[in-house]
Every structure is written in C-alpha cells, then in structure tokens.
Amino acid sequence: MSSLTNRTKFVFGEVWQGISRSITLTIALIATFAISLSLLGVSLLVGSQVSEMKDYWFDKVEVSIFLCTSGSDTPSCVGGPATPEQKTAIRNDLEAMQPLVAEIFFESQQDAYDRFIERFKASPISANVTPDQLPESFRIKLSNPEEFTAVVNKFLSRPGIEAVRDQRATLSKLFSVLNGLRALAFGFALAMLVVTALLVGNTIRVTAFARRREIGIMRLVGASKMALRMPFLLEAIFGAFIGGIFATGVLSLIKGYLIDQIIANSFSFTSFFGWQAVVTASLICLVSGTVLALVTAWFGIAKHLKI
C-alpha cells in the first residue's frame, strides 16, 4: 500500500514537472479541450432545446378540420355548408381512428366567434365579423403528432370539409431551422474534437521530446511500458479534465444566466431545457474528453516510446 502511494506521488511529481516545464503547451492543451468540449456541450444543449420545444409545442399542436360554410368556395364545398350527416360521418370516422386520435373537440360557429373576439378584441376587425362567417371545425389532438398526414389524407377534399390544417406545418419550419443549428453546432464540435486530437498528439510528442532524457533513463533501468506511458496519459487526461470543467462552467452559465435570466423572460412562448440537460451534457463532455485524451495520447506516444 505504501508502495502504491509512493508510486502515485512519484508519477504525479513527474506529471507536474512535465506540466510546469511546458506551461504554454499545457495551457494550449487545456484551452483546446475547453473550447471543443464547450462547443460539444452547446450542441448537446441545442439538441435538448429542440427536443424540449418539440415536446412543448407538439403537446399543443392540433389538427383542425374546417367545415364548409355558405361562403366557402373550395371544390369540396360545392354542396354548400356541411350537413349534419356529413358531420356525424366525420365524427364517426375520427372516433374510429383512436388511439391515434386522442381527443376530439367540436368547435361551433359561436365558439369560433367567441374565440375570435377574445383574440382580436383590441382590433377594429372584430366589429365586422359575425358568427356565420366563421367555419365550424373539429379540433383533434393526436397521440403521435408525427402521424398527422394520416388524418390529412383521410379527410382532405372530402365533401363538406373546406380544409385540414396542421399547426405542425408551421412549426416544422422552425424545427428544421433548429435541427440545422443543432447539426451545425455538432459539426463544429466534431471538427474541434479532431483539432483537439491533433493538438494532443502534438503536445505529447513535444513533451516526449522535452523529457527524452528521463525516458531514456527509465528505459535503461527497465521501466515497464505502462510506467513509461503513464505520465503522458495522465497529462493528457489532466488537460481534458480541466477543459471539461471549463466546459461545464460555460454550460452552467448559458443555462443559469443566458437562458434563465435573459432569454426566458423575452420568449415566453416556449419552455427551455432544465438543469438535467446541463448535467447530462457536462458529463458527456467530461467523459468524451477523457476518452479522446486517452486514445490520442496512447497512440500518439506509441511511436515515440518504444521499449
């Protein structure tokens, strides 16, 4: 046991010497890890936010089936306003589509008018609208909003139905932008990780050169392969760990300050990712940084540290 602590002290002493001797290299190593892991973390947070918004919005998304009114001029409305038989048929068909169709709510012309007035009460337009101008509609919530096309296909251009609208169509544009952002951030993060791997490899090589005297002596007196490599591996892991801690700080700042203090106040239409997402992203950063450091250092040093 005492030999183990003795050994640990010795190895860490050597690592510390390596770090302090090439301090600029160590700083460069930590900085690269910090930046690339932060980027990776941000891309993960963007991902969480996209999922969060999807959940939030999809929960509210409904498919609306607007029925023909006297003023409708689409081909499916040539028969005039929707008849009671048509309405019953639609409702029966919707009910047959359970469990995809989770909720059905019929909005009468009066309901539509009330909602309209409520929404536009400050606007002069509300004075010119009467209930009979607004269409009746079925408002439907889907258990899986992704499958809205099934509903659209079933009811589109059916007599008595003027239009089938899915709010998701509007949102999908937003989501495609967000998905693009997420992919971009992730791509950046990956590129930075590659750069980090190259830099780690380089730093290790320079460190090995700076320590060639020690390495030479260690080999001569019969140090094992692991004993030769350990200081380099620990140095790389040290860089990754400090860089990962920095990334965790950046992510916490983004959540605690940027999101909670600033953005959340101005954008009340959606919810934001919670601390759980920050914890997960930070852990992924720390682990992937450490693994990257280990793998790169191991292979980077193999060439320079033959037995």
Add this chain to the structure above:
Amino acid sequence: MRRVSRASPASTDNVKSGEKMIKFENVSMTYSKNGLPALSEVSFEIADGEFVFLVGQSGAGKSSVLRLLIREEKSLTGSVMIDDVDLGQLKEKDIPQLRRNIGMVFQDFRLLPDKTISENVAFALQVLNKTKAEINQTVPAVLDLVGLLDKANRRPEQLSGGEQQRVAIARALVNRPAILMADEPTGNLDPDTTVEIMRLLDQINKAGTTVIMATHDAGIVDQMRKRVIEITGGQIVRDQARGVYGYS
C-alpha cells in the same frame, strides 16, 4: 533469466563461478538507421564476474555489442544469450526485466539536471516501483560505495565530471544488476579522474558484478590488464586474457 542479485553495493564478496553468462554465437547485425553491417559473425563468451574491455575504433561495433545486450537492437542472425535466455526470442514485455539486470553507464553521464544526486539515483528505483523504505536504505549505501554520500543533496552541475560519472555508476548499480556495462565511461574525463573511475569499476567487479567496458583509451586498457576483445569492422580480431590495447 536469473534474478539473483549479485554485487550488493556494500558487499565485498569476490564470487567468480566461471559460469558462462553472456554468449554471442555467430552474431551479425546491421545498423537500424542505414542498414549498413555493424557486426558480422561475432562469437564470444563472457563468464560470470569477468571484467572485459571491448576495444576498437569508433564505429567498429563496440556499442552494437552493448546495444544487443540490452535489446536496443536485435541481431540479424546468430544468437545473443544471457543466462541461457535468447534475447532474440525475448518478448517486448520481458525486455524491461532484462534491463533491470544490467546497469548501464555512458560517456555523457545522462543525469537529470533538475534532480539532486540522491534523487537521480532514487529515480532508477522509483520507476521500478520500489518502496520508500527500500529507496531510503539503498540510495545512501550506493552513494557511499561511490564516495559521494556527502554530496547527496547537490545537483549534477555542482559536481566535477568524475563525480558525475560516479553518480551515473551509482544509479547503474542501485538496482543490484548482475552486469555493469560502460560505454566509453572515461571519454570525457581527465587522466587522474579516469584512474579513479577505473578503480571504482574494478572494485565493483571484485564484488562480483560482471563488468563490460567499451573504450578506445589505450592507457587504461594497458594498465588494467584485463581480458580484451578487439573489434574491427564488425569482426573480432582479438580475444585475449590479460591483454593490452594494441599489439605493437
């Protein structure tokens, strides 16, 4: 590989069993750098506890013999054996164990400048995971053997060349190897200091350690009257007990 520790630094036993410890059989090798032949068909044996000079011009192949013995290089043909272990067949993971049984000293000392004398010697034990108690016991003993106990806390730069070489010898011995190899250990030293170092090596040899020294210093070879193996152009041209540097 025999792991019996010979030559405990403080011991003065004079054990010479005469057993053949090192055996070169028709060894040929090329320089790994440029592929030029370094040794061709070299055969010799060195017994336990012998003192052997390897002499010859620079580039004759002396260092190649030493490098083969610590498996820095592998022979192209023939076999290099230590204690019946064929070094050519040695697995990479077993090379460190081989080197723990061989102490190595160089012309340029190879000390770590930012460590003290005792730290330099202790380094060789620390990388082998020795206990603090063992290090605290062995390092002063071996420093005492080379006569530098009073300078244990100095740094290499504060020592003379001869003293630095003695530190290097102490480091080579601290792990109690059966063989001590020295590659031009006196190449950077003045004649008086050279004599001191040779006395030390002789003393170590008398305590039971096999000593192999590569040199082209005719003076010390003539003076010591030990076995001489002369290499020229990668071939042994002379192997003589109690020899001198050159015939003429």
